[in-house]
Amino acid sequence: MADIREAFNGPFAHKERQDYHWGPYEGRVPYPRPGVCPSKITAQPGRVFSSTLEFPDPVLQFARSHPLMWQDIHPAQRQPLLLRTGAPYRLTHIAVDRTQAEDGPYDILFLGTDIGTVLKVIALRSGNSLTTEEITLEELQLFKEPTPITSMEISVKRQQLYVGSETGVAQVALHRCSMYGKACAECCLARDPYCAWDGHACTRYLPNTKRRHRRQDIRHANPALQCTDQNQSDVDMVEDRVVYGTENNSTFLECVPRSPQATVTWHTQRDEHLEEVVLNERVFQTEEGLLFRRLLRHDEGVYVCRSREHGFTQTISRVWLDVLRGDTLTDLLSRESKYRVWSPCPSHLGPSNRTPSKGWFKDILQLIGPSNLPQVEQYCERVWCNEKLRRKHKSMLDKYRQAQDMARKTRVVKNTSERSRTPRDTHALE
Template structure:
């Protein structure tokens, strides 16, 4: 950490006292929107950058917001559950406030003019099409169809996660398909083809899953080889049916899978899953696992196999949170590796050593490896049988470097959401992480490259957006944060808040910001660099800010604090960045040595109008 001296002189009858503050959280600016003061569960966010709109699903309402300013011209659709369904829900003993409403859980674009949306419908899922118009300036937003059943598209219980992806006007959902919440499924619906789902009540496929997210990810250049990945955590059971552990899993299916011909009819024939591990390796070789996945963010790159899912986990065993990053190439390696097989008297999991049928189970029809097979109904029976009995991969998926990017243990908060921005700085590219906590704050941090066993992460800023925990964070050139009580739009940077000195700007170590010779401002890699000062790795103002601190000292001279004779005065120096600490040094008259002041208050004999000059 670098020390920056800020001079302060006290004039008194006694010796001259020379004080040096080693300085330097910040707040980000944001806009906030809510329908009412009541908890409305603003959980589902979907950004449409082509139309510059964001669609929000909450209790009994769907919102259409301007992504540039969510408080300007928000359009609303009121879509409650029917009175009869609400009465039935309450008669069934469900919570009238948090259960017996229409909680919107599926918000997906259907075509150029319409959105497809589903809600819990007071434990009776329902879906509609909403006309959003062809252009934002039309200000069109209304329900444009009769309600239809949402079964197989949205969970009955609004507290149970529903994840969804719309591909070519087909809806792929991970949810619970029944009222009692016992039948979990990855389901394809809203299709002109036959509906397809996971094998029912088969714990090898799904075992009490809690769905977190879903993404379509390419696998090579052939679009037919792209897979739809579902991230979830599930409870594993032993041979007696007792719950053992919670593991995080990722499953994938081919979107063009239409099921088998004789076996797995209307069931996925390409379903495979693998365990995701986020753990810390101890010195004795044991692993401490963060086993419960909470959130996933897909950092897209130009190379499809280089896509990097970043995931937030917390531990169910001890109080801790971690963020792990995975390389898509490593995920593909696991899915192309050995299958898991139960063997031996105790039915232990081992790598399958037998013959693997052709085409390899999990391969998509019509892709680069199966050009002569057009549909999954053409798969040989041994391929379909193998997939049904061996849906699990043997090797787990480890994060990059086999260690988390960020680890927090013993903190009074846990992370609830993560989004990542790739930022180009003067000395390289950095990933800026925005982490939501259950305390209602957002931590903005970067992870610095390190050769040690633990990454070094720096918290750049922290912002309290809500008094309660987050439900979700969405990223699209700005942050959009939701909770039970509203939606906030948060800027990624506010460089001017780091102060008016080059040293403060440099100490902040924020890749979004740099000293331009006059102020701390947004850094653009393509701009003129002659007077740009930025040092993310070291944050050393002594090397970066030579000749730029004079202005700061001139401004400091304008700040006065008056003391009273025979009294005490509190010397305050507000830090401009979490990367800097504050330390006061005393240098007495005719003495070059500086003493560290350990007292909060300095008592001195002063003139009635003594002056304090501080920056």
Template sequence: TYFDELQDVYLLQTRDAKNPVIYTIFTTTSSVFKGSAVCMYSMADVRRTFLGPFAHKEGPSHKWVAYQGRVPYPRPGTCPSRIFGGFESTRAFPDEVVSFVKSHPLMLHPVRPAAQRPLLLQTDVGYRFTQIVVDRVEADDGHYDVMFIATDVGTVLKVVSVPRQTWQDLEEVLLEEIQVFKEPEPILSMEISSKLQYLYIGSSGGLTQLALHRCGVYGEACAECCLARDPYCAWDGASCTRYFPSSRRRSRRQDVRNGDPLTQCSDQYYSLAGDAESMEEQLVYGVENSSLLLECLPKSQQAHVSWLLGKLSGQSAKNEVTLDDRVAKTAHGLLFRGTLRGDTGSYLCRASEHGFAQTLRRFRLEVIDAAQLEELLQKEDEAMSRARIAQATEGAGPSPPPPPPSLPGAAPQGQLWYRDFMQLINHPTLGGVDDFCEQVWHRERRHHRGRQGKGRHHGGFGHAKWKHLQDGKKGRSRRTHEPERSPRSV
């Protein structure tokens, strides 16, 4: 498979105006194998190839060999100018030059990427690259090229090229993947302003701008800022903020090349055990045989996420979770395809990178018996049916029944939420829930009848006062609807 379709070209200007760095996007033309590649070229290599020999098919096998014949003047590939023959346009070239170009469209030597390989290669990811712009950023340990790559689903990838051993051996670090447009639509154009520090992105549906740096998304710790390896950002002693090369603050910490937090943040103590114990445990309920996701997203795109499990109550998570067809680790967290009672326990989400480990999330999973939950829901339906029958018998009309009683700590307006189900399931007097509901509903009906009786039998000053309030209420109603009156006739 070849990446033989050129999508976009970006020229990154350098101090030598005649030798910019060329960034290109290639895609496959195959409808089966979809992929995209980003390559970097040197203008000197391109110039050297076009000044070399032309390719020519010769012999019975029609192999491509170097053309040894005469090359017409001006040489094909030379820009028209007054210096080379006095031509102002290629339209003025002699017919001999045009015929030679038609019969020799290829050069013998290819132009190879600067790193002898693509900088970035993506296959079978559900999207293709469409546009690219590059910004050369000055960091504490050198200059880095940050690539902003647009896709046909409305996302932008922020990638930095980092040298491994030498500046010729580059490693691509994905810093961010940003969803620019709500609807997935191809990004058709993209421009960058290094002066304003903004990226301008256009599609068929609109135009938007995006800041080149968003240092706050990397976290609130020195290690997280260092692990991000973003040349735009550095730790200033209190937060991850924009890095300025001219800043005189010596406390700014940045390590784009290695991303080593143990060296840059050595004065801060990080411990996995202490970090886990101090983190608040989130209680999560799951129903037996249903799907469940324990969400955990690391700040760094390069972090390795692992899950630890402790089965006993109060036991810290120590054993690594066994992954299989039912329990899978995804990019968004730990996915259960059908929970079991044995999945109950404490779960710890841990991220590790460059020898540094930290706790991201801590969960306490409680799996509920499906039969027990079904029984509870059935009891609630029966109670609601009895309430409707009682209201119909007493002539209360088709008004909806009062809401069921809520447990302490339940949501407002008497709504019975999921946590209330859990408390009812574990309640020692589960059988008396219906009786308790009936008592509350009868108490509310007696209170409602009592208020109606007082309104009918009380007279005198209280009755007059009530009548006065009703008149005032009607007056306000008339003023509210006064604009709806028809205009008077003249």
């Protein structure tokens, strides 16, 4: 504000002619000074101005010909606080909340865009350096349809952000500490001034609460230093799962880090060591995971997704990829589809079918191997044979049978009427 006051009290910008350069105005400035609000100070003897429209004509003419001030107003540290280049959106609104952290206050920027998203950002400076580190804590899609955000308000009392658009109003919490995971390292790497690790979970940071195990490091995000006494094992944070793919088809292995600043790498586990996955036109990495455009037999194996941030590396997920032989599977599917209607749970189709029979997917499971058969069989039973899907499948089969019976009766009636119809020429002869 001091810079702004200094600029408006300084010289006006002046230009003699259209082809001349701008320069500071060095002539006499009329009184009352243009830009000054009417008050007792601007009153002249015997004349009190109640509005700027009552200012003398020289003042109004000077204001029209000198609309600019000569002195520039620069942002803090003489550089932008936030810089976005090549972004698929435009920033429309800003709301700022100041919160207290372990090492001092921080300004949290909530930026609305013209596509309905809100960015939660902080800008950090290290010491007396002019460079800033921009950290995007969250990027929220608040509306189903991309619509420009028209208003933003912060309620400090309720700790909520209210966002308005042409389609509606959304309410967002200023802090969602639970989304940063269940480990001290993940909470520390989040670098959210609202949150801290309390020894058991990532929770809201309260300055008045003193806890011995509280950990927070916004500027450096060094979990190796902050979480040494927390006894967090890497195994507890790993998500293990099995993915089955068919040869020559596409397969996707999902892995999304909790921190937007983390760098993700994929590795294949060979015995006791890891080898980084070679990316090419057939196998390439996206923001959500690893995509195989065409799966081959030698792609089978264990894939490990790891994230790295501020020198700290952790394993996010471990995926067992099993590849089904394409020729055998295709032959089985084509052979089975010729002779019977596929039903996920034949033993539940109706009262007439009292003899439990093997589900069609169990034939395909034989291709996977006996080691993984019990686990995959439980998965298929859960997916195909739960009560909701069973009722839906039964309803679809009943409708299909009714449609077949109706079509059969229609054909019978049509054929009977065609056979008993009297020829037209007979009517003509009568």
